[in-house]
Amino acid sequence: MKTAIVIGVGPEDGLGGQLCARFAKDHHVLVAGRTQEKLDAIVDSIKASGGSAEAVVADATNEAATQAMFDKAGDDLALAIYNAGNNTPGRIVDMEADYFEHSWRVCCFGGFLFGREAVRRMQGKGGTVLFTGASASLRGRANFGAFNSSKAALRTFAQAMAKEYAKDGVHVGHVVIDGPINGEKIKKGFPQYAEKLGDEGMISIDGIVDAYEYLYKQPRSAWSFEVDVRTHLENW
Amino acid sequence: MKTAIVIGVGPEDGLGGQLCARFAKDHHVLVAGRTQEKLDAIVDSIKASGGSAEAVVADATNEAATQAMFDKAGDDLALAIYNAGNNTPGRIVDMEADYFEHSWRVCCFGGFLFGREAVRRMQGKGGTVLFTGASASLRGRANFGAFNSSKAALRTFAQAMAKEYAKDGVHVGHVVIDGPINGEKIKKGFPQYAEKLGDEGMISIDGIVDAYEYLYKQPRSAWSFEVDVRTHLENW
Amino acid sequence: MKTAIVIGVGPEDGLGGQLCARFAKDHHVLVAGRTQEKLDAIVDSIKASGGSAEAVVADATNEAATQAMFDKAGDDLALAIYNAGNNTPGRIVDMEADYFEHSWRVCCFGGFLFGREAVRRMQGKGGTVLFTGASASLRGRANFGAFNSSKAALRTFAQAMAKEYAKDGVHVGHVVIDGPINGEKIKKGFPQYAEKLGDEGMISIDGIVDAYEYLYKQPRSAWSFEVDVRTHLENW
Amino acid sequence: MKTAIVIGVGPEDGLGGQLCARFAKDHHVLVAGRTQEKLDAIVDSIKASGGSAEAVVADATNEAATQAMFDKAGDDLALAIYNAGNNTPGRIVDMEADYFEHSWRVCCFGGFLFGREAVRRMQGKGGTVLFTGASASLRGRANFGAFNSSKAALRTFAQAMAKEYAKDGVHVGHVVIDGPINGEKIKKGFPQYAEKLGDEGMISIDGIVDAYEYLYKQPRSAWSFEVDVRTHLENW
Secondary structure, eight states: OEEEEEESOOSTTSHHHHHHHHHTTTEEEEEEESOHHHHHHHHHHHHHTTOEEEEEEOOTTOHHHHHHHHHHHGGGEEEEEEOOOOOOOBOGGGOOHHHHHHHHIIIIIHHHHHHHHHHHHHTTTOEEEEEEEEGGGTSOOTTBHHHHHHHHHHHHHHHHHHHHHGGGTEEEEEEEEOSOEESHHHHHHOHHHHHHHOGGGSEEHHHHHHHHHHHHHOOTTSBOSEEEEBOTTOOO | OEEEEEESOOSTTSHHHHHHHHHTTTEEEEEEESOHHHHHHHHHHHHHTTOEEEEEEOOTTOHHHHHHHHHHHGGGEEEEEEOOOOOOOBOGGGOOHHHHHHHHIIIIIHHHHHHHHHHHHHTTTOEEEEEEEEGGGTSOOTTBHHHHHHHHHHHHHHHHHHHHHGGGTEEEEEEEEOSOEESHHHHHHOHHHHHHHOGGGSEEHHHHHHHHHHHHHOOTTSBOSEEEEBOTTOOO | OEEEEEESOOSTTSHHHHHHHHHTTTEEEEEEESOHHHHHHHHHHHHHTTOEEEEEEOOTTOHHHHHHHHHHHGGGEEEEEEOOOOOOOBOGGGOOHHHHHHHHIIIIIHHHHHHHHHHHHHTTTOEEEEEEEEGGGTSOOTTBHHHHHHHHHHHHHHHHHHHHHGGGTEEEEEEEEOSOEESHHHHHHOHHHHHHHTGGGSEEHHHHHHHHHHHHHOOTTSBOSEEEEBOTTOOO | OEEEEEESOOSTTSHHHHHHHHHTTTEEEEEEESOHHHHHHHHHHHHHTTOEEEEEEOOTTOHHHHHHHHHHHGGGEEEEEEOOOOOOOBOGGGOOHHHHHHHHIIIIIHHHHHHHHHHHHHTTTOEEEEEEEEGGGTSOOTTBHHHHHHHHHHHHHHHHHHHHHGGGTEEEEEEEEOSOEESHHHHHHOHHHHHHHOGGGSEEHHHHHHHHHHHHHOOTTSBOSEEEEBOTTOOO
């Protein structure tokens, strides 16, 4: 059985959790994130469904932890998904240097470490590396200076990587999530906002996971770099 | 059974032909193009496989023909694909006005007629409209002034349409084909070029058709506007 | 004295009129548009200031008229500005085919004829061709399907032309006007809207003309293709 | 007399040096960079021409140094230019984490510190902040993963900042330099490459400086965010 790594995993009813669940259907999944408890819940759930998974507590911005995680994945690694990184709103005049840097560390630097370790192992042999993007990846907008900058940094890095390693059999993709995700984060964190949006106004996690699976299953004679995803109610 | 229209259909081993074949698995397909004989071959082949299809000889740039085709599709229309339009290279100084206009008529004006008739029928009821794009749709390049202009016109029209009708349940998508397609057109028309590229250097039609099918099957809680497709050997 | 052509000229207090006035400082200007009376007013005004100009009544979408205009410009042609084209809002379902086509004819096809005639004469000898763009040139938006399509067609054509003729000494540029222009058209046509926007909310024509002059004066060792212009109050 | 800051200043015959020289015509200029000797040479040259300038040895990535520099600029600060950041080519598999991070620190993080300190002082009062970009800012490319990522991060940050502070009177601009600069860096560092390109194949520094001056002088009724600059021989 092939192995998949998903990093940036939080609650089971979140994008990371559902990416794990989906790929656990036919992969051994390394479920990676910062909180042991949350990872364990997902691993247990996968095992209960007859799948194979293990939890890897790892800080995505830590080089040694990233390398150890890839070493653990071993030779059967077929898919690596970088899903770490949170929105970091705020006005530039008020922004602490640490805040700006932290946004880059999680959204971009961790993605570089992850992407580099993946291509080091997949080069020649083949494999797929997918990154989670946002509409913020595409253009700057008032109040999103830090997040815009770090997500654009990740996307452009991913594009360079896609071009650099395609001939070596490594497929690099980027999923642009344009709008709020219908998952636990918004429902627990911003229940009123979630209610106002309604189910129709938030992107279905299952639909987003489809995009990752679609990219992953493409033959190398027809690879995509980017897929955008939004609800039919989104203003864009 | 739902109905699908595909316009811009030539040889069976071409993108239009294979789009018809794929969607004929679970749709009645209107196989539309300029040459009766070619359309008949595809319809026969679909019927031989137990599918349902009919040929519609139609000039995509003709308003009445486009309307008649949509009338023929009837109330069960679920999918409409605009695949007409050929590359029209040439230097601007040498370009006849008719040549420039013809490129726009086939690549863009026909797409407008097609898109308008589709949304007129799908609005409120739902449906999917997909357009064939190219890397030429995205930026201008020496020697492609006419094709660049008409494909960018189509893409930006499609994007406006996507935003205008999403709330009415119409999903509009655009597939960016980045490179030569591995089909009859190149193999018969430019055999030496095809040989030089090799199978690995031309995009698999099956892989391209997957992109259309992927877009078509998306739930409205997770729609994409654009998917790009290229081989792993493409320089981009 | 060098010659400049400006087509798409209406009232004196409009972009076309002010482009003529500015370049008349050191060029003989062909003031081209559809209405003799308006052109004459501008020519008279230029002459009253000691400049040199002549009116050319011409339909920008007519090939013979475009060629005659360039023939009239003669050998000293240094600058050619395509400023024709109006916004054409409307929903796609309601749009007549003629309306859609007319938008393309004025915004794009006329620009092709103009650009082709310009490069035919400037190739090797050098010269500058500038096109008026809009934020609509850059992306599709609900209610602007026709204008989006035809402006994107023009921009991508201009980009192809810029790349195709740079080595032959022809500088092609595109000015993206992002917002309402502070001129007669809005003040007379939509006085309430103009009042609501206020002078600060509309782009200064003088500032826009600066962009054309800046592009025109660039040495070939440092050419730009595109400049965007908006007020400090614009939401973008 | 108004004050201007230029950071990222090296040799006199470089972009930073020539930006200082140009704006010293009517500003007191803070000439900022890492090497006292180089800064002194430029300051001496400005003073010899009757201008006013002072050297500020500063690491652009250091928060305290950046703040001290802005404090030194005082209340008459009208223009702040961030010109720090070098190209950092290399394949991703071979890239040390420090190398990747350093690219971001110089190209993007320093730009954030600089931009934040500038808007903190200019907000309400007005002023202009300009950033040096590259074609690498716009898209990813094989062998430029680090530089692409950090320049895209800077550009998208600048765009967010432009939108966030325009209404407060702060004009933020970004100059996309597309190709090699005809200055001391390439002539001394890569003399054979410079010779192969020839003067016509490298962008004139004077022409680039014109772009900064053009942006700086724009009235707020007609601001640009971005100007691209290349030679007429550039392939793009």
